[in-house]
Amino acid sequence: TQLLEQSPQFLSIQEGENLTVYCNSSSVFSSLQWYRQEPGEGPVLLVTVVTGGEVKKLKRLTFQFGDARKDSSLHITAAQPGDTGLYLCAFNFGNEKLTFGTGTRLTIIP
Amino acid sequence: ETGVTQTPRHLVMGMTNKKSLKCEQHLGHNAMYWYKQSAKKPLELMFVYNFKEQTENNSVPSRFSPECPNSSHLFLHLHTLQPEDSALYLCASSPLMGLVGEETQYFGPGTRLLVL
Numbered sequence: 760t761q762l763l764e765q766s767p768q769f770l771s772i773q774e775g776e777n778l779t780v781y782c783n784s785s786s787v788f789s790s791l792q793w794y795r796q797e798p799g800e801g802p803v804l805l806v807t808v809v810t811g812g813e814v815k816k817l818k819r820l821t822f823q824f825g826d827a828r829k830d831s832s833l834h835i836t837a838a839q840p841g842d843t844g845l846y847l848c849a850f851n852f853g854n855e856k857l858t859f860g861t862g863t864r865l866t867i868i869p
Numbered sequence: 870e871t872g873v874t875q876t877p878r879h880l881v882m883g884m885t886n887k888k889s890l891k892c893e894q895h896l897g898h899n900a901m902y903w904y905k906q907s908a909k910k911p912l913e914l915m916f917v918y919n920f921k922e923q924t925e926n927n928s929v930p931s932r933f934s935p936e937c938p939n940s941s942h943l944f945l946h947l948h949t950l951q952p953e954d955s956a957l958y959l960c961a962s963s964p965l966m967g968l969v970g971e972e973t974q975y976f977g978p979g980t981r982l983l984v985l
Contacts, residue, residue: 763911792973801873801959801976802912847912849974856925857974859912 763850763860771866775837780863782831782848789851791824791831796845796862838867872896875960875977882950883985890945890980892960899965901943902974903935906957918943950984957981 762785772778782791790809794802806815811828814821819842821834835842845864849857873894882888894901903915917925918937932954934946943960961974 800978801961802974803976804973807973856914856917861911 763848763858765846765848765860765863767863768861769864769866771868772838773868774839777834777836778838778865779832779834780846780865782833782860784829784850787828791828791851792849792857793822793831793833794847794849794859796847797843802845802847838865840867840869843867873960873962873975873977875958875980877980878978879981879983881983881985882947884950884952886950887946887948889947890958890960890982892943892945892977894941894943894960894962894975894977896962896964896975898962898975899940900963901937901940902961902963903943903945904959904961906959906979912959916945947982950982952984955982955984 764783766781770778770780790807792807793805795805796802805820806817806822808815808822808824811824812826813824819836823832825831831848833846843866845862847862848860851857873892876891880888892901899920901918905913905915914925914927915929915933916923916935921937921940923935932947932949936944936946945958957979959979960977963974
């Protein structure tokens, strides 16, 4: 059974601060995705990566993927209240399905 | 209307009721999924349909019964549920299964289910 652990589980910070959340797998993955889920909505894809060691930027969000293809991090610069939500990582282990992590619930305080 | 829609958005039912959740995708995708999202637990995959054929039943109790009449519609029929089945039920679709990079899932807003 592949396991995905995300940390921290909960994070509450002031607007304007920086933060990093992590996603770790017990197995090597074929591809990785990060989703954000806002209250009352379903998860929405933020980024997909298939190459180990890759870094992708999406405005204030920086996604880094481990060389060993077993871990990933999401760094947010100058957090804004609109960044509030549940951040989910999801791995494809090559078995045609996505396995989702436990999630990090982020709250940005104005 | 675009994307993935789900109805109803909220549902309260007793343990002896029968109800159905509906999902519709307007994206031309070929794979559809049902997930259960409970507090403090990861998203749990329940069922997968690929080209209208069920390819995954993730040990889901028989009180949940899926139906996929075509590639655009997916139903989840509910009967004799238990209070622990209360959760957010999410539907998703993806272009294809089995191809790396094509597994991006597009989610509906979910149905918040409360079983009394």
